[in-house]
Amino acid sequence: MRAVTQLSFGTPDVLVPTEAARPVPGPGEVLVRVRAASVNPVDAHVRAGTLPMLGEPPFVLGWDVSGVVEEVAPDVTRFEVGDEVFGMPCFPRPAGAYAEYVAAPAGHLVRKPAALDHVRAAALPLAGLTAWQALVGTAGLREGMRVLVHGAGGGVGHLAVQIAKARGAEVLATASAAKHDLLRSLGADRVIDYRTGDFAAGLDGIDVVLDGVGGYGPRSLPVLAEDGVLITLIERNSPELAAAAAAAGRRLAGPVVEPDAAGLTALAALVEQGLLRPYVQHVLPLEEAAKAHGLIGSRATPGKIVLTV
Known part of the structure; x- marks a missing residue:
């Protein structure tokens, strides 16, 4: 699968498009075909090494995903193949959202609101x-x-x-x-x-x-x-x-965000009621993750930056 991997800590140019092995969903997990993944300030801190929460590179960054369920582990009953889902899987452990596929705990995802496309759904979770x-x-x-x-x-x-x-x-x-x-x-x-x-x-x-x-x-x-x-x-x-x-x-x-299906469901309900809309300033292809990190580092961008996959 396509992915963006970093091999060392540093400036945005350490983010390099690569080919990676497609993940295999384990017990309680689903495989999501990622349609969009958003970029957050925490991603930039991890990339630079100022927040080394993923250990030493190499690794694939990213937590926000929106996509389609491709495979379902036998013990998962809440989703079926073809369901459109979004979420923030695994945070603060690795999720690898800057990629074509993500294996995620089913409990960290919810169904995507029909009122949002994948780009705006990916902008919402974290x-x-x-x-x-x-x-x-x-x-x-x-x-x-x-x-x-x-x-x-x-x-x-x-x-x-x-x-x-x-x-x-x-x-x-x-x-x-x-x-x-x-x-x-x-x-x-x-x-x-x-x-x-x-x-x-x-x-x-x-x-x-x-x-x-x-x-x-x-x-x-x-x-x-x-x-x-x-x-x-x-x-x-x-x-x-x-x-x-x-x-x-x-x-x-000083709370720290955590995966929260109930919270995601509440946010999705606000979206469906017309009370919440993620604002996306920049949409870039996955391969331009380095450019996205340059933009988020400027701190001048309103709203969110999203990568399409």
Whole structure:
């Protein structure tokens, strides 16, 4: 099968199109013919070696997949050959999504919403589950809460805005000016340009701050309500931030995304209701994975980048 393999840590050009052995599904697994796989910031960190969660190369990157079930292990009953599925299999263990085929635990996949093509379905799992598990699982988001999303124009951020809005929250978002129109179209009640002023000026009583960028934690603590929570996706291991939150008497959380069929089902339901839509800025062929990594490294791309297979 076609795949993109990296043989060493380094810049995007270590990602090389190759031929690889097609995986064989084990007990509880299905073989998925991948139609699309999205690129996430965590992929770039693993590639560069700053987050060596897959050990030493060689390996095939990627977790987000959307495709068609090609084979089913004998003990799997939830899927049949021909089913269209999507998910984030195995994270943080290797999934090898930058390839024509992926063997995945059946419990890490759900049926693809009919309202999404494979490109947009592939854009949803990792970023969507990160936002869902943070806002719904960690923060217990409910109607009437006030939510501040930092980095709202990015992969996680633009989905977090929509999830919070769908659950009846008031949504404030920080982003560069170029992404404001997109965020307003996705339901943000107020969009703040972090480059032109202090985002915290005049803000208070925020129930949930979601920081997917890093560096906003200490400045976000004063805007939180007394029972509010700061959720950081980047600085979860920062003793300085933990100390600042303790001194301010505010709750701090740093959840790590995990495979979650129930969460994926909930996201798919929001899609079918017209309340959630992944925004894809760039679609590239699998062989241009290196180019995709160059784009995601710029941090200027709104929404998601997806590889077609």
